Amino acid sequence: xxxxxxxxxxxxxxxxxxxxxxxxxxxxxxxxxxxxxxxxxxxxxxxxxxxxxxxxxxxxxxxxxxxxxxxxxxxxxxxxxxxxxx
Ligand SMILES: [Zn+2]
Numbered sequence: 508x509x510x511x512x513x514x515x516x517x518x519x520x521x522x523x524x525x526x527x528x529x530x531x532x533x534x535x536x537x538x539x540x541x542x543x544x545x546x547x548x549x550x551x552x553x554x555x556x557x558x559x560x561x562x563x564x565x566x567x568x569x570x571x572x573x574x575x576x577x578x579x580x581x582x583x584x585x586x587x588x589x590x591x592x593x
Contacts, residue, residue, distance in 0.1 A: 510575040511556075511572060511574075511575075512572070512573050512574070512575055513559055513570050513571065513572055513573065514570070514571050514573050515561035515563065515564065515566060515569055515570050515571075516569040516570070516571055517561065517564050517566040517569040518561060518563050518564045518566070520561050520562065520563045520564070523561070523562035523563055524559050524560065524561060524562055524570065525558075525559070525560045525561075525562055526556060526558070526559050527556070527557040527558040527559075528554060528555065528556050528557065529553070529554070529555045529557055530551060530553065530554045530555075531551075531552045531553040531554075532549050532550060532551050532552060533549075533550045533552055534546050534547070534548065534549045534550070535547040535548040535549075559572075
């Protein structure tokens with residue numbers, strides 16, 4: 508299973524998107540004797556991403572779907588936090 512990622516071509520955003528999804532799910536409603544509901548075993552029957560827009564610049568038409576690992580490397584990698592020195 509590949510992870511879907513998005514990238515805004517307008518501003519380079521990789522991390523903040525407004526996503527509209529239609530999703531039909533089947534779930535197991537598990538009630539306790541006291542009537543408290545726990546929802547278990549959610550199964551996605553249908554899922555469709557309808558709209559993805561950039562949270563930064565609000566551009567809905569410039570967002571590309573990219574495969575994990577196939578990201579354009581224009582954004583510099585996040586530096587790893589270095590241990591604090593005394
Ligand atoms: Zn953007």
